[in-house]
Amino acid sequence: MKVRILVRLKPGVLDPQGRAVHHSLDGMGFEGVEDVRIGRMIEMDVADGTSDEALNSMCEKLLANMVIENFTIEKLETAGAA
């Protein structure tokens, strides 16, 4: 099973990288960019049947820092499934 995890900064946590990228986009002449937030995407191949509990635990203990980040878990198609 493929799993895609998106880790994002919590709302309200200042994102210096996003701000710098926003600034660069403005400087390049792109108009209408109102905000930029940078997160992280992690794709994993895990055994079919890996529990939600296990996936949550991986995120809470390592993949995200719950002080500053939230995560979402998206299960993609099981390899070989129709």
Add this chain to the structure above:
Amino acid sequence: MGFRAAVITFPGSNCDRDMACALELVSGTAPIRVWHGDAELPENLDFIALPGGFSYGDYLRSGAMAANSPIMRSVIAAATRGVPVLGVCNGFQVLTESGLLPGALMRNASQNFICRTVPLIAENTQSTFTHAYAGKGTVHIPVAHHDGNYFADEETLDRIEGDGRVAFRYTEPCNGSRRDIAGVLSAGGNVLGMMPHPERAVEDAQGGTDGRFLFESAIAALV
């Protein structure tokens, strides 16, 4: 027996030797060097130091992988028993990632790596690590980091301020840290994380000796 300290080396640590030299210089006893993959710490330690550097290449988040390395289980157990644990720079990041200290170290607000000597005050001069700073006023210790921007929610900040757990504060904005916090103590007071490098300010050749007070504090408190 002398001051029995251990310095932990993770893959990518680069201030471990400086830390060991500073501990030996101030205590007179060379610390034991411990590798991250070791499962157990030496017994009867007086002090554990997590040095600066870029453990695991700062992959994922600074300190995140080191916080889950085998030796950290023993470090957490020792900290829980009350053994003094000092984390400097990347060591501070490891301590927050491991949950031994509150908050998180984010990318500097300026986005720049900051490498200079900064003015600090020891806000708490009662702790194991800081009592020798009493009456010293503003001191100067180098920082060298990209991810030193201390973050915690307001409730946590109020709590640690109220409990005297802000050990060091920058006297001028440095890296975007909430409330200019440079170093934080655990609830029990035996774990200190700080971004400035006291081990880089222990002898005159380094340009200053204000870091010495930290090691002198810890040694005086224990021997």
